[in-house]
Amino acid sequence: MIKRREFISLLGGAAAWPLAARAQQRERMRRIGVLMTLSADDPEGLARVTAFVQGLQELGWRDGRDVRIDYRWAAADAASFHRHAQELLTLGPDVIIATATPSVVALQQVTRTVPIVFVGVTDPVGAGLVERLTHPGGNTTGFSIFEYSISGKWLELLKEIAPRVRRAAVIRDPLLTSGTAQFSVIQSVAHSLGTELTPVGAREAGEIERGLSTFAREPNGGLIVTASPLAAVIAI
Secondary structure, eight states, X not given: OOOHHHHHHHHHHHHHHHHHHHHHHHHSOEEEEEEESSOTTOHHHHHHHHHHHHHHHHTTOOBTTTEEEEEEEOTTOTTHHHHHHHHHHHXXXXXXXXXXXXXXXXHHHHOSSSOXXXXXXXXXXXXXXXXXXXXXXXXXXXXXXXXXXXXXXXHHHHXXXXXXXXXXXXXXXXXXXXXXXXXXXXXHHHTTTTOEEEEEEOSSHXXXXXXXXXXXXXXXXXXXXXXXXXXHHHHO
């Protein structure tokens, strides 16, 4: 027959087990991989990293103390995404943060088990990154930027700030579902706004330069840069 004092001691010890387990778990250094589409010296990229680290600190996680963050910067170089994704995977991360669609695609090619959280993705379902917004499925989830319908607002705003615009060059990545979809929405409002559109591909800097040089030969032109990581970086 177990004595009352022994029973209380055992009960107290059992209650302490979960706390001890959590303490040991927290003591292990967690690892986060981050795959950025920008360059390491890009002010926007540095601002995002700062905000990310501050957010972790607010939740009680400090870089170098209980979490280690490994960054890779693709700098809008399409060929480097897969290499950086593979490098991050070999470091054994607990989770990987992916910025924009090319980063997610590259990471999904190298792992289907490590959790991937994306930001800055225009159309995760259309791009095949997740099954649906409500239930993403697989090892990938994250945050979508906006609804496609907002793309038409860009042309409306362009006409408001420059009423004399009759022609608009639209920089978009034709290899992305989001690139073609955004251009389609802009097309749907262009006629009613009396604007002729000229699509400009964003696969590499030379393509944009040639397209815009040709477009600029005529007057009353404006420019729209769609939400594509490569288009935004190269155009800037």
